Amino acid sequence: MMRAMVLDYQDDPNARQAEFQYTLGPDLLIAPIYQESNRDDLTATRSLYLPEGTWWDFWTDERRTGRQTLAVEAPIDSLPLLVRGGAILVYGEPVRRASQPQNRLELHLYAGGNGTLDYYEDDGRTQAYRTGERAITSFHLEDTGEGLSLNISPTNGTFNGQSAELDLTLVVHGMPKARSATINGQSVPLRPFDGKPSLAIIHPRNTTLQITIR
Template sequence: MHKPERTPLIDPSDARANVGGYDDYPELYVRWFEYGAFQPNFRSHGSRPQNEVWSYGRQAEPILEKYLKLRYELMPYIYSLAHGTHENGAPFMRGLFMDFGDDPKVVDVGDEYMFGPSLLVAPVVEQGVTSREVYLPAGTDWYNFWTNERMHGGQTVMVAAPIDVIPLFVKAASILPLGEAVESTNERQRLAKVKVYPGADGEFELYRDDGTTYEYEQGKSELTRFHWSDRTKNLTRTGTKAEVVSEDGLVEVVGAGH
């Protein structure tokens, strides 16, 4: 009989038919799902009979739904990262040393990674824990994605990680385009918000094509270039005019007015 090392963070009792005697399997699946939302390919595989978001009990379902929706919200960012990889061959899920080569402390960090130029992801990989240490690379400030708290780089911080939270930080000077809620990538997704994390001048190139055909190989694609001036606190756009839900409230500057 499998016995978890610690008390499971997700009650398995209403998912017994799916998880059998593995009481910590719903917790494992939730943590894996959170981690999967920040990978180039997000696939809901598993060794249980069912792997839908409702298959692991009432406590797990809203957390899985949260990260499924977040993945779609981040799609304009992720798709643009994929375009960058297509153009230059560099991975957008990468070790910290690729972005912070001047910081010798990142060399031995094997349980954190950058997801594109903006997001630092620190998955929870221990059963039953609700916090973990995260090293924030030097040379920039960082924002806690969930709380918007700003911290200096070059330090290790203890971060709260309850079962519904994967530690996630945004590099200062990041421009994060976020899409409207959609049911699948078959839908045309407009920009709902552009979040700016101040601290230095920033750039982001938003890429778009039809998402279905190979017509992008004939140049049928769109590029919108965002530039953030930290001195003037102004975000400008050049190139193709991005399709947005509304211009009102489109730009959100994190920390503005605080």
């Protein structure tokens, strides 16, 4: 949901003045370009206020510190987009209709904070969710200072056509030198994913997984 900055950061007087930017959900900050560029390459420049916390440039993974106003550039094919440290962003596969299952997911984990995600599912076809045929899988991310800790809870709920497991790829942002990972105490390899550390896992829906990345 799009929200004015002041609604999410009511105790920050600078957020009250940030009229031409907004949050999208709890983890994304967007600053639209509203003035024409006078440069030949059409790159625009605008000011952007970051509230408290750690923020990451969505396009470059550059780390930014909150409580400051920045001058940021925006090429013609992108706009200033920041991700909160501690965010878990979900990427699904392209589908042609809502009833196609989304069992293979990318979870993009951003260092520099803590966050939670409740992944909701239903059959995508009927209104059976109104009578309780739906499921939620909860993820909790914590930056421990030494690395990231991700807890995946057992899926709560069932629906017609539900898979027995989730096929997950964890992509780590803000930790380019991460070298090790464990799942429930067992060492597992990290692999590169677009230049970032990543980890492929299977989550049986009836189990808890505790993942560490360092």
